[in-house]
Amino acid sequence: MKYREILFIAAAAALAASSAAADPTVKVTVVGLKANQGFMMIALHSEQAWSGAAVAKIKVAVTAAAMTVTLAAPAPGRYGIKMFHDVNGDGEMATNIVGFPTEPFGFSNDAPVRFGPPSFADAGFDIGPNGAAQTITLR
Amino acid sequence: MTALTRREIGALVLGAGVAAAASSAWAKTVADWRLGFKTPPETLDGDLKLLEGRLPPELQGNFYRVGPAQFERAGERLGHWFDGDGMVQRFAIGDGSVRHKGRFVSTDKRRSEQTAGRFLHSGYGFGPKAAAELRRVDDINAANTSILPIAGEVWALWEGGSPWRVDAQTLDTRGRQAFTGPLDGAPFSAHPKRGPDGDVWNFGVLGRSCVIWHLAPDGAVRKTKLIELPAASLMHDFAVTAKYLVLLLPPMHGDAGGEPKSLVDRYRWHADRPLQVLVLDKDTLTIQRRHELPARFLYHLSNAWEDASGTIRLDAFLSDDATFAVKTARDLALGRANPDPTGRLTAITLPPDGGATLDVLPGTGEFPRMNPRRVGSQHRYTYGVIANGIARWDLATGKYDTFSYGPDTWSEEPVFTPRQGATDETDGWLTTTVLNYGLGRTELAVFDARRVSDGPVARLACPYALPLGFHGDFVAA
Numbered sequence: 001m002k003y004r005e006i007l008f009i010a011a012a013a014a015l016a017a018s019s020a021a022a023d024p025t026v027k028v029t030v031v032g033l034k035a036n037q038g039f040m041m042i043a044l045h046s047e048q049a050w051s052g053a054a055v056a057k058i059k060v061a062v063t064a065a066a067m068t069v070t071l072a073a074p075a076p077g078r079y080g081i082k083m084f085h086d087v088n089g090d091g092e093m094a095t096n097i098v099g100f101p102t103e104p105f106g107f108s109n110d111a112p113v114r115f116g117p118p119s120f121a122d123a124g125f126d127i128g129p130n131g132a133a134q135t136i137t138l139r
Numbered sequence: 140m141t142a143l144t145r146r147e148i149g150a151l152v153l154g155a156g157v158a159a160a161a162s163s164a165w166a167k168t169v170a171d172w173r174l175g176f177k178t179p180p181e182t183l184d185g186d187l188k189l190l191e192g193r194l195p196p197e198l199q200g201n202f203y204r205v206g207p208a209q210f211e212r213a214g215e216r217l218g219h220w221f222d223g224d225g226m227v228q229r230f231a232i233g234d235g236s237v238r239h240k241g242r243f244v245s246t247d248k249r250r251s252e253q254t255a256g257r258f259l260h261s262g263y264g265f266g267p268k269a270a271a272e273l274r275r276v277d278d279i280n281a282a283n284t285s286i287l288p289i290a291g292e293v294w295a296l297w298e299g300g301s302p303w304r305v306d307a308q309t310l311d312t313r314g315r316q317a318f319t320g321p322l323d324g325a326p327f328s329a330h331p332k333r334g335p336d337g338d339v340w341n342f343g344v345l346g347r348s349c350v351i352w353h354l355a356p357d358g359a360v361r362k363t364k365l366i367e368l369p370a371a372s373l374m375h376d377f378a379v380t381a382k383y384l385v386l387l388l389p390p391m392h393g394d395a396g397g398e399p400k401s402l403v404d405r406y407r408w409h410a411d412r413p414l415q416v417l418v419l420d421k422d423t424l425t426i427q428r429r430h431e432l433p434a435r436f437l438y439h440l441s442n443a444w445e446d447a448s449g450t451i452r453l454d455a456f457l458s459d460d461a462t463f464a465v466k467t468a469r470d471l472a473l474g475r476a477n478p479d480p481t482g483r484l485t486a487i488t489l490p491p492d493g494g495a496t497l498d499v500l501p502g503t504g505e506f507p508r509m510n511p512r513r514v515g516s517q518h519r520y521t522y523g524v525i526a527n528g529i530a531r532w533d534l535a536t537g538k539y540d541t542f543s544y545g546p547d548t549w550s551e552e553p554v555f556t557p558r559q560g561a562t563d564e565t566d567g568w569l570t571t572t573v574l575n576y577g578l579g580r581t582e583l584a585v586f587d588a589r590r591v592s593d594g595p596v597a598r599l600a601c602p603y604a605l606p607l608g609f610h611g612d613f614v615a616a
Contacts, residue, residue: 096320096321096322097321097350097363097365098345098350100275100276101275102323113273115273139274
C-alpha cells in the first residue's frame with residue numbers, strides 16, 4: 001500500500017470517528033403519558049453516577065400521550081435513563097408518606113422495579129457513535 | 140320447636156351428614172377441608188335455610204366478611220393463603236330470613252390478573268412462576284383481610300395497602316380509597332379500631348416506617364404521623380386504650396437478605412430477640428413507653444385498656460414463632476395440611492415502670508373478638524375460634540367456655556353485636572360462619588354471647604360452600 005493511501009484511510013477514519021463522537025445522542029420516546037399537563041423530567045446517567053448526578057437532563061411540557069425527545073451524552077458509552085411525569089409541575093417527584101412515587105415514572109429498557117429503582121445492569125444501554133433509541137413506558 | 144334441645148338437633152344433623160358422607164367414599168374425598176380453599180364462581184347469591192333454632196328478632200342487619208377466594212389461575216396453584224383475591228360476603232339478616240351475596244373485590248391486582256389469565260404478582264407469601272415488577276404496594280393489594288364499615292360503604296382492607304371501597308348493598312367495587320397527597324397509597328393495615336366516639340385509629344407498616352392514622356367517623360383524615368420503628372417487624376394488628384396506642388412488634392424482622400420471592404421471605408424469626416411493645420400517646424403520637432416481652436409471634440389482639448395507675452392490660456393470641464406466616468398458610472393454600480390453631484390467649488400486663496407480665500389462658504385459638512362498645516376500655520370476655528368451634532374466655536377467672544360443631548367443620552371468627560340498649564358486657568350475639576365441609580356447605584350460626592357452650596340459638600345453611608375467610612363485621616339495621 002502506498003503511503004498516500006494509508007494517509008487517506010487514516011484521515012477518513014479520524015474524520016468518521018470525530019463526526020460520530022459529535023453525535024452520541026439518544027432519542028427517547030415516552031409512551032403512556034396520561035394527562036396533558038406538567039412536564040416530563042428526563043435524566044441521563046452514567047453507570048458510575050446511576051444514583052448520583054445526571055450527565056444530561058431535559059424538561060419538556062407534556063402535550064400528547066406519546067412524545068419523543070433527544071438527549072446528548074458527553075461521549076459514547078453505557079448510560080441509563082430515569083424519568084418521571086411531573087404532573088403537578090412542582091419540579092419534584094411526588095412521593096407518599098413512606099416514599100413510594102405518586103407521579104408516573106419510567107426507566108430505560110423499561111427495567112422492572114421491585115420496591116425501588118432498577119439496577120444499572122437492568123436499565124443500562126449503549127449509546128454508540130451513531131446514537132441510540134429508547135422507548136420508555138410510564139407506569 | 141320440638142322437645143329436642145338445640146344440641147340434640149345439631150347432633151342429629153351432623154350425624155346425618157357424617158353418615159351421608161361415609162356412604163360415598165368419593166364424596167368424602169372431595170368434601171374435605173380443602174373445600175375451604177376452592178375458587179368460587181364470580182358471583183354468589185342465595186337464600187339460607189334454617190337448620191335449627193330461631194333468629195333473634197332484634198338481630199337485624201348486614202353481616203359482612205371477607206377472605207381470599209382466587210386459588211388458581213392457568214393451572215398454577217396459589218402458594219399462600221394470604222394472597223388470594225378478596226371476596227366480600229354479605230349475609231343480610233332480617234325478618235327471620237338470611238340472604239347471601241358474594242362478590243370479588245375488583246382490585247388493580249385482580250383486574251390485571253384476570254386480563255392476563257394468570258398470576259402476575261408476587262405478594263405476601265406467594266411468588267408466582269412469572270412474577271411482574273412491584274411498582275407500588277397496591278399492585279399486590281388483594282383487599283382480602285378485613286372489613287371496615289364506614290360512611291355508608293364497606294372498605295375491604297389488606298395488610299399494607301389502600302382500602303378498597305365496596306358498595307354496602309350491591310358489593311360492587313367503587314375504587315381504591317384515594318387519600319390525598321402524601322397519604323396516597325400509604326399503608327393502612329387490616330385492623331383499624333373504632334373507639335366509642337366513632338373515630339377510627341389505624342397503623343400501616345412498610346419496613347421500619349409506620350404510619351399512624353386517625354380518621355373521623357366518616358373516614359376523613361384527622362391526623363397522621365410517620366414514626367420510625369426500632370425494627371422492621373411483621374406487625375399485623377394493634378390496640379388502642381383511652382389514652383394510648385399499643386404496638387406489639389414480634390421479633391420477625393425484615394433482615395432475611397437474599398432475593399425474596401415474596402414479602403414474608405424478607406423476614407426472619409429471631410428467637411433471641413424480644414417482642415417489643417411501643418406505647419404511643421394518642422394526642423401527640425409520640426412514644427411514651429417501651430416494654431419487652433419474651434420472643435413470641437402474634438397476629439391478633441382482642442383489646443387493651445389502662446387502669447387508674449397507668450398500667451395497660453391487653454390480651455392477644457401469642458404463638459411460639461411465625462410458623463403460620465411462613466409455612467402453615469402455604470400448606471393450607473396448597474392443600475397439604477390443616478393444623479389446629481396454635482395461638483394461646485395471653486393476658487399481658489404492662490405497668491407504667493416498663494415491666495411486663497404474661498398470663499397464659501387455657502386452650503388454643505385465633506380470631507379474638509370482644510364487645511365493640513368496650514374498645515379501649517375494660518373488657519372481661521374475649522371470644523375466638525378454636526378447632527371445630529368457638530370459645531369464650533373470661534379474663535377475670537381464666538374460665539373457658541367452648542362449643543364444638545363436631546368433626547369435619549372449620550369454625551370462623553365470631554363477631555359480637557351488642558343488644559340495643561344493653562349495659563352488660565355479655566348482652567348480645569355472636570354471629571359467625573362455619574364451613575361444614577362434611578356436608579359441603581357454609582353455615583351461619585348465631586350464639587347468645589352469655590351462653591356460648593349452649594350452642595347456636597340459630598343455625599342456617601348456605602346453598603353452597605364459601606372459601607374460608609378472615610374477618611368480618613356486623614352493621615345493625
